[in-house]
Amino acid sequence: MPKMIFIERDGTRKEVEAPVGLSVLEIAHRNNIDIEGACEGSLACSTCHVIVADDWFETLEEASEDEEDMLDLAFGLTATSRLGCQIIITEEKDGLTVALPQETRNMLLD
Structure with a gap:
């Protein structure tokens, strides 16, 4: 089974199993990683914002226009920022x- 690594806000690296077909957000929730995902993966917020490691970013599918729009609302946006709900695990x-940003903003509560 594939694995993935989360780098938590305090710098702790946590390697977890990453079942094929699940999103980074779903994997985070299964493993008690502190990613909110307020819209439950419906692409209506930016609370599952993650920062993809440089060497992995180019291997991902391009972000959709809707994802780019939501990322514009994220705190701490970087050149390798993505929404965890939009990254689906494959064997590859x-x-x-991925690293967790220092802060998130839940626009659904504003």
Whole structure:
């Protein structure tokens, strides 16, 4: 089974199993990683914002226009920022590494 690595806000690296077909957001929730995902993956918020490791970013599918629009609302946006709900695990993504941003903003509560 593929694995992925989350780098938590305090710098702790957590390697977890990453079942094929699940999103990074779903995997985070299964493993008690502190990613909110307020809209439950419906692409209506940016609370599942993750920062993809540089060496993995180019291997991902391009972000959709809707994802780009939501990312514009994220705190701490970087050149390798993506929404965890939009990254689906495949065998080729074994070892995917993402970091959690220092802050998130839940626009659904504003």
